[in-house]
Amino acid sequence: xxxLLKVARYHLxxxxxxxxxxWGIVAFSFAVNVIVYAFAPTSHxxxxxxxxxxxxxxALASLFVYFMVLGVNSIGRWLPFGLALGAxxxxxxxxxxxxxxxxxxxxxxxxxxxxxxxRATDGWGVQMGFFRIPYLLSGPWYxxxxxxxxxxxxxxxxxxxYGIVFRRWGLIGTIAFIAAQAAVLVAAxxxxxxxxxxxxVGHFFTGLTATGLTGVLAVLAVALLAGGQxxxxxxxx
Amino acid sequence: xxxxxxxxxxxxxxxxQVALDDVSFELPTGSITGLLGRNGAGKTTLLRILAGxxxxxxxxxxxxxEPPADNERVLSRMVFVRExxxxxxIKVRHALRAASWFYPNWDAGLAETLAADFNLRPNKAIKKxxxxxxxALGITIGLAARAEVTLFDEPYAGLDAVARQIFYDRLLAExxxxxxxxxxxxxxxxxxxxxxxxVVVIDQGRIVLEAAADGLRGVASTVSGPLxxxxxxTAGRPVWARRRLxxxxxxxxxxxxxxxxxxxxxxxxxxxxxxxxxxxxxQAAGWPGLAGAAEHPEGVSA
Numbered sequence: 001x002x003x004l005l006k007v008a009r010y011h012l013x014x015x016x017x018x019x020x021x022x023w024g025i026v027a028f029s030f031a032v033n034v035i036v037y038a039f040a041p042t043s044h045x046x047x048x049x050x051x052x053x054x055x056x057x058x059a060l061a062s063l064f065v066y067f068m069v070l071g072v073n074s075i076g077r078w079l080p081f082g083l084a085l086g087a088x089x090x091x092x093x094x095x096x097x098x099x100x101x102x103x104x105x106x107x108x109x110x111x112x113x114x115x116x117x118x119r120a121t122d123g124w125g126v127q128m129g130f131f132r133i134p135y136l137l138s139g140p141w142y143x144x145x146x147x148x149x150x151x152x153x154x155x156x157x158x159x160x161x162y163g164i165v166f167r168r169w170g171l172i173g174t175i176a177f178i179a180a181q182a183a184v185l186v187a188a189x190x191x192x193x194x195x196x197x198x199x200x201v202g203h204f205f206t207g208l209t210a211t212g213l214t215g216v217l218a219v220l221a222v223a224l225l226a227g228g229q230x231x232x233x234x235x236x237x
Numbered sequence: 238x239x240x241x242x243x244x245x246x247x248x249x250x251x252x253x254q255v256a257l258d259d260v261s262f263e264l265p266t267g268s269i270t271g272l273l274g275r276n277g278a279g280k281t282t283l284l285r286i287l288a289g290x291x292x293x294x295x296x297x298x299x300x301x302x303e304p305p306a307d308n309e310r311v312l313s314r315m316v317f318v319r320e321x322x323x324x325x326x327i328k329v330r331h332a333l334r335a336a337s338w339f340y341p342n343w344d345a346g347l348a349e350t351l352a353a354d355f356n357l358r359p360n361k362a363i364k365k366x367x368x369x370x371x372x373a374l375g376i377t378i379g380l381a382a383r384a385e386v387t388l389f390d391e392p393y394a395g396l397d398a399v400a401r402q403i404f405y406d407r408l409l410a411e412x413x414x415x416x417x418x419x420x421x422x423x424x425x426x427x428x429x430x431x432x433x434x435x436v437v438v439i440d441q442g443r444i445v446l447e448a449a450a451d452g453l454r455g456v457a458s459t460v461s462g463p464l465x466x467x468x469x470x471t472a473g474r475p476v477w478a479r480r481r482l483x484x485x486x487x488x489x490x491x492x493x494x495x496x497x498x499x500x501x502x503x504x505x506x507x508x509x510x511x512x513x514x515x516x517x518x519x520q521a522a523g524w525p526g527l528a529g530a531a532e533h534p535e536g537v538s539a
Contacts, residue, residue, distance in 0.1 A: 003309055006338050013331045080323040081332070083290060085339040086312040233307075236291045237323075 007087050007095025008102065011074060018070065018103060025066055029059040030130055037126040044127055049119075051129035060130060060137075063107070067152045071100065071159020075167055080237040089232050093160075097225060100156035101149075108148030112141040135210055147214045154221040161228040168235050239302055241266040241386055241418035242287060246296035249282050249442075256282040258442040259296070264418060264435075266385075269408075271433035271450075272422035273518045279442040280422040281319075284390045287420070288317035300386055313341060318379035320372070320391035329366070329374060330359035333381075340382040347411075348381035354403050368395030376404055380411055389421040401425070405432060426515035436514065438521045446521045455511045457520065458494060461487035462507035470505055477520055489520065 012018065037055060044052035074096050082092050115131040118124060131137070136151075137144050165177045192201055208216070240263040249257040257279045264270050272280050285291035287298055289305040289312060298305065305311045324332060329352070337343040352359065355373035357366075366374065376392050393401050409432065412419065423429050436453065438446035457477065460467055467486040477489040494502075494509065502509050512520070 003313075009338060010335045013335045014325070014327045076325075077323045078325045081325055081335075084288075084317060084319065084322060085336055086309070086315065087339070088289075088307040088309050088312060090307060091309065234292060236285070 003087055003091040004095040004098055007082060007092050008099040010082055010085070010087075011078065011096065011099050017073070022063060022066055022070075022107070025062050026060070029057075029062050033057045033059055033128060033130055034124055034126060037123075037128040042127055046122060046127070049122070051123060051132060052127055055123065055127055056129035056132065056134055058133065060111075060133060063111075064151055064155055067100075067104075068155040068159035071156035071161075072163040072166075073159075074099075074156075075160055075163025079163070079167060079235070083237055089235060090229075093229055093232050096160060097157060100160075101153050104149045104152035104156070107152060108145045111137070111148045112145040115144050116141050136213075137210075139210055143211060143214075147210065150214050150217050150221060154217055154224065157221055157224045157228060161224055161231065164228055164231045164235060167237070168231065239266070240264060240299075241268075242298070242300050242420065244283070244287070244296065244298045247283070247286065247293050247298060248295040249279075249286065249291070250294045255442050257286075257293070257439075260439070260442070260444055261296075262437055262444060262447055264420060266418055267416040268434050269412060269419045269421065269432055271426070271429060271436040271514075272420055272439070273426055273436055273514075274422075274439040276424075278439045280439060281390050283439065284317065284319075284388050284420070284422060288312075288315065288388055290317070313339070314384055315386040315388070316340065316379050316382040316384035317388040318375040318390065318392050320375075320394045322371075322375055324363040324371075324374075327363060328359065329357055329361050329363060332363060332374060333359070333377065336378045336382065340384060342383035342415075344381050344383055347383075348377055351377040351380060351403075351407065354407075355400055369393075369397060369400065372396050373400060380407055383411075383415050383417070385417050387417055387419045389419070389423075391422055391424065393423075393425075401428065405429065408432065426518055427513050430514040433514075436518075438518050440521065446518075450514070453514060453517060455493050457489055457491045457512040457517060459487060459489050459510045459512060459516075460502065460507055461485070461510075462505065466505040466507055470502055470507055 037057075040055075042052050042055065044050075044055075079092060083089065087095070111131060115137065118129075118131045123129060131144075137147055139147075162174065162177070166174045169176070192198055242264040243262070245261050247257050247260040248255070260279075260283065272283070274280050282291060286293050287300060287305065289307060292306065300311050301314055303311050305315065327335075333348050333352070337345055337348070351357075352373075355370065355377065357370055357373050357377065361370075363371065363374065372393050372395050376389075379387055379389055379392065393404055396404065405428075408419070421429070421432070430450070433450045435449045436446065437444060460470055462485065464481060464484050464486040467488050471488050471490050475491040477491060479489075480487045489512065499509060
């Protein structure tokens, strides 16, 4: 068996965090929101479709944040044992990223299906937008699948990078890593200001469709993936 | 035969410390070698570099003929059991199952037997294991992997005497059935001495002794008895350590003793006791001349 697949399988040797915990979080926050909205009256006519103002929960973010946690954790104590079992850093990293992408494909499809059901049931009978998020996840099911896939992969890979940075340089290094990212953003902002480019930036983002944003995020995910790869190359355990 | 493991001018510097200083050695394929030395001598650093987990500052290592770092052709044929191995939040059986996927020669039956011998319960969470049982898990993985190169770093920290004996017995039985190259670091030198075909002793990052275990037996002896008699016997012999208590003295002398020497010692009323491996290692730390003594036991001139 290919080492990449072995690594992906290695993470799934204990699948509870990936399956039970991830969807348990979604199920719990879904249940809480259904109860809340069942008791919150709305003047929106039943069956009219769409989500009335104030009835988007946004609680689905918990799943996306959890994917970043999974990414951090996939390095943590998993990397030392994975390397001890004879995986190279390269295979470990690629195999873990492969697992992330695989999970994101499956979980993204589940989200798309749940979104279809949500639309068909007039927001689960309580006119709630749980699996619909304005702008980000509001298109047809296949775009929801695609966008979820990209977001989930991106956050997992970003989390992995944090895990690797922490592994190599500890807490101080991680803080420096965050500060460096902030510095890059500030520098970019200054450059834009200097070039009087804020109008152009504004137009870019207002003109950006959700699909376009997904494309931008996909490019960002690839960049983060490369950053993590460069960082793990010399990681000692 | 090519060496299973070789290190050339290996140096590892940390910010304020030199962990390994110009270390070179070779281990032949199919041998059990003891890696001995004090705490902080550089044993773990050396093993981590051999296993590709750590990078040298200078010099190079080869395992099975190739550099090991991030080289799966080598890594898949090598297992490294660390005293301080970090495990994920999983159970014993998960760790064994994962190991079975990675090692081509994995012996599931052996893993099961060893786990049972060590009272290692498959459903126990690894983080709840005692130190000894955690070591037992490492040993189980290290032996059941049947890897061509097997590195053990203090494999039995915290293990009780019975479990240690199981480890020695199993290791020798496994080695007999499936020969491999084993490098084992330990503090319990005398206990493990019978295992070793050769030893490498490092102290403060340097190799101070590298010799076949056979060549070390009788390389030095303690001579004790009346002061004058001891002085007479050891005159002209290289002496490492001298202790005096009233009219009695005890002296460590280097070099093999012929039958005539023994007879003379008896006549002088002296006790002759060969140094054990452990005592030799204690002496070797801070006695670079020992390396020469072991290689040329005939012509010692310390």
